[in-house]
Amino acid sequence: MVGFDTDILLIGGGVMSVTLASLIHQLDSSRSITLVEQGDQLAGESSDAWNNAGTGHAGYCELNYTPANRDGSVSIERALAINEKFELSLQYWSALVEQGLLPAPENFIRPVPHLSWVQGTKARDFLRARHKALNTHPLFQDMEFSDQPDTLTDWLPLIHGARTAFEPAAATRVGHGSDVNFGALTRLLGRSLAQHNACDIQLQCQVTRLERQADGWRVRLQNLKTGEQRTLSSRFVFIGAGGAALPLLQKAGVPEIRGYGGFPVSGLWLACKDEHMALAHNAKVYSQAPVGAPPMSVPHLDTRFINGKAALLFGPFAGFTTRFLKHGGLLDLVRSVRGDNLKPLLDVAAHNWPLTRYLIKEALSPKSARLGELARFINQPDPEQWQLVRAGQRVQIIKPNAAGRGSLEFGTEVVSTQDRSLAALLGASPGASTCVSAMLDVIERCLPELVQGQNRQTLASLIPSYGQSLQQDTRLLADIRNYTLHTLGLNTGAEQTQNERSLYA
Template sequence: MSNRVTETEVILIGAGIMSATLGTLLKELVPEWDITVFEKLDKAGEESSNVWNNAGTGHSALCELNYTSEKPDGSMDISKAIKVNEQFQVSKQFWAYLVNNNLIGDPQQFIMSLPHMSLVQGEDNVTFLKKRFKALSNNPLFEGMEYSDDPKTLVEWLPLIMQDRPSNEAIAATKMDTGTDVNFGALTRMLFEHLQSKNVEINYKHSVEDVKRTSDGKWEVRVHDMENDKLEFHTSKFVFIGGGGGSLHLLQKSSIPEGRHIGGFPVSGLFMVCNNPEIIEKHNAKVYGKAKVGAPPMSVPHLDTRYIDGKRSLLFGPYAGFSPKFLKTGSLFDLATSVKPNNVFTMLAAGAKQMPLTKYLITQVMQSKEKRMEELREFIPDAQSKDWDLVVAGQRVQVIKDTEVGGKGTLQFGTEVITSEDGSIAALLGASPGASTAVHVMLDVLNRCYPQYMEAWEPKIKEMVPSYGLSLMDHPELLKDIHKTTAKALGLTEKEGKQAVFN
């Protein structure tokens, strides 16, 4: 086993959507910087970014009920919905910039227009949805949302779901025609193809084994060239750890204080995939319901039209599962080896707090196909087992940390960035909304890690993301212009500008 030693300006660990986005931003801002990427698999976008390993929803809170909550006084808290929507607008602006400047090809390879709908059953849930609709429809970000509890309208919107449904059932839905289906795996590969054309060195089948500080303040990354069975050492001023579930172990190896008292809890997902073309053709939307009590937010049930490898598909799920692996291609010892002296009490506290979640996961894992079909029939009453196959989706590692609000061992549902005090290393942890907010998250990484450059970079950032530094909610005219320009560039359904509609 021979060694290779190199030095570069930036090292990106993991060839997923996050590294692809950060690398692309940096190449636009400082094209002269050398960037090196390491990925243990044989191509880009094959773990969390893979089309089968995530829901493919352009998360913008148009249909995801878990981004809104009812306050004790009965009013609706939509702050998280606004935040997620604003962040997805940032992603769309950047993607439009890339298309308009011929940096990536046909956007229809990775993004398609698709209505986003929320669907609820039962009087209490109908009341909740109506409140949610009223709260959101007063906000410019959600202009054009429609609500209906009229069966005739719902048959038009959801013919497959409404077919053979009991007529006395309380049911309601909201609809936004400007939703999207996103193939983040395809987008990731397009971005890395662009980066390769800009002389970014991308090393596949290279597994990062260690990350440690050198005496001169740089970072040394020890890499195993798996194909040639060689050990390599690479040094850099800045390292980004974007290895999905594998990021936690590398963050721990960096030994930065900010990485202490942080753990991870893996949750896997499974989907039912329809194999009957006639059924697939009857549905054309992403339809999200409400999560069951005790279920993690990533287990919100949804029936989705998807565009996978140029083919229209229909998926239902996710069903939660459990594996101690942090990646689909990871090790059965991932969870055990992530427990360290500095986070063991945090992990134990989380275990004590999360007994309901543990019981829920056990129940989910033990389910038969017929039991899973019963959940599907809440969406499609006459669903037949022969028309659906079970597919294992991606692994997500939920962050566990000590917080002021939740106390020791609080399970976090979301995306988190951990950076060192000097900004020389950053790691991305967590799950949804993840990929949808990649551009916003990577701009945040740049702001934390390169504050000395941000003033000089701002004009270029605003060229790529016109709303940078602004709240679109507070600038409705800019919002309308961005909807128009991004829709044109990406080939999407334009916002019609109509007021909220009650049916």
């Protein structure tokens, strides 16, 4: 192939693709970048504000990132890793704000404290052990623990303050947590890229075929408005299409995903748009998942800022689905079955029947049952205030393990071809919060020249901790935290909490 229509082709218009486009442009503005999205706007699927938790996942409140061990200790390695990855995102967003490439931070990120809240003696003891294990680490030194009723009432006025009788309860709190509107962030980044001619963004454009060439890829596209078809050649392709990533990889015929399958999960929120309640709560409160529930069903009561307005979201309520996208087809799961992934799919179906049964039961649950779950957090919730809102779809990874049996994975994974001409992101949580770390992984694997020489210095100016360990360098961590919390306005969380609650009172 003599020439290419574009150097970089990005498939999918979510936060991952626009982050990758932004990073590449910062490191080498001479490269042409094209992004295609089948929806009529960016961030219409997994990145949309109603389709994800909006929590700046940093391991502060998500108990499933810190499992208890049989000896009573708590494993904190995953929480530490996720926290450090989120710090990369905060640094990059801060740099873009300072450059004027992103607007005022409140357009996409707000300070909202992160809390874990549990009931019962065993759960309280676990939370205390978790706090002790995390709090000794510099990344989590700002985490507070309490099992005192007065403190819990102050931290959780809608939850603890509304109750008259309790089991033993406890909570941890980090005041500089955040609520991130990833839909707004994606669209703002996309707008900035388009205004600076950094990326050609084509909406309502669907990929129908991917063919490997000797030195790149030829991709067939269809305009969903006109039906017109055309081909586009590219040196490198990234697939950041959420649940559609696996079918696209199958179309590409890459051997690296042999045996991979998808386990789709739907979601629902209970949403309350009473701004007074949302501002009085002003927290993201995560608790423990019911027995048999998947990790994405950890119940949480979140203050969210969507389209400039505060709201409360409770859930998510996961359910079984056969769609790979929120606007996908009912046959998505069936069409993804191949000879190479049939056995892993059957293995997971056989060994995870309780999970599948749980998801089917949840999908058929009435609103009253969901309000019953909410009643664990808020006494006697008013059914008129809470409405069911459909969330997005997730497709968890199924792949062969070391023994050749199918294994259901609950994290994210970057897959790349041996010749480094194609990469894709599969999976879900923690997802969007670690978008900068994930896309740096893609660049390091497939475009390594962009993180060498002068480019590495440029990257270090954008992300000061790049290539260094915040887990080990406490001075660097302190400097970076001071910089990002100030630049993004996240150091006002404690003051804002008190002011907004006093207004509500």
